[in-house]
């Protein structure tokens with residue numbers, strides 16, 4: 001038997017020595033409490049992870065030894081195991097590190113993350129309770145890392161690489177979600193489609209790199225105009241942007257669109273000589289959900305796009321709003 005493992009009462013039979021060796025070698029914490037909650041077994045793993053030798057803890061009441069465990073889930077688990085005679089598991093999600101156990105030789109740092117199970121048993125007429133503690137730090141760390149990577153990947157796949165605002169995929173998901181919400185609640189929902197005017201001329205004159213910088217400036221200014229948490233500003237593709245505006249009717253959407261148009265013009269980004277305006281401007285088409293006519297993503301997008309087209313034909317740098325009743329008539 002390892003020096004630091006106690007087993008009381010001593011194991012009987014010809015394999016007592018072997019059992020002691022196994023307890024000493026086990027790669028998890030094993031302790032046994034008697035019916036009064038006193039430690040009668042404390043294996044080597046526990047000694048080396050707690051800094052408390054088996055001789056130090058033998059006969060001590062567990063919750064006096066670790067007062068911080070009083071009133072906690074572990075104490076309840078021990079009590080119910082003893083009373084119900086049924087094994088209990090402590091959920092690692094709720095009780096990450098109940099015991100002050102540390103990686104060997106590093107007391108005072110981060111506790112090891114623990115999975116704890118409590119198993120009652122009887123020996124002769126005496127009742128005992130076996131507590132097993134496994135170190136799940138590596139598994140939990142790996143899970144955390146994987147979750148972090150998955151979140152980062154998801155964020156990347158929802159963000160436009162150039163401008164940092166939502167991408168087309170994010171826009172599609174948000175429009176679909178908000179449409180279903182509007183249909184359920186008979187609510188309002190508007191959509192803006194916007195396009196930088198004469199952007200080909202900008203690129204041709206200033207070069208593609210400066211074109212990219214211009215797109216980023218416009219995206220930042222546009223996204224900054226949407227204040228509500230559920231609003232979504234997205235790059236729809238190329239020099240086109242889009243906004244999903246939940247709980248927004250046509251009049252409010254038109255005001256928003258006009259404010260965005262004015263904000264972009266106010267950036268006063270010098271445009272190419274061939275452009276229709278001396279500074280960069282945007283044309284905007286607006287469509288609002290209507291349960292009879294504009295009730296799916298494709299028809300809403302088509303309506304906003306035809307308004308955007310009309311805005312281009314009306315001379316650019318303007319907003320055109322789709323009127324469901326007029327257009328349906």
Ligand SMILES: Nc1nc2c(ncn2[C@@H]2O[C@H](COP(=O)(O)OP(=O)(O)OP(=O)(O)O)[C@@H](O)[C@H]2O)c(=O)[nH]1
Nearest residue numbers: 195196197198199200201203208211212238239312
């Ligand atoms: N720099 C840069 N240019 C882009 C990007 N995506 C699309 N473009 C350019 O945007 C321009 C769009 O041109 P057009 O569709 O002809 O429209 P326009 O010149 O903006 O004219 P109107 O829309 O009619 O006002 C093209 O020259 C594209 O190359 C991008 O990511 N970066």
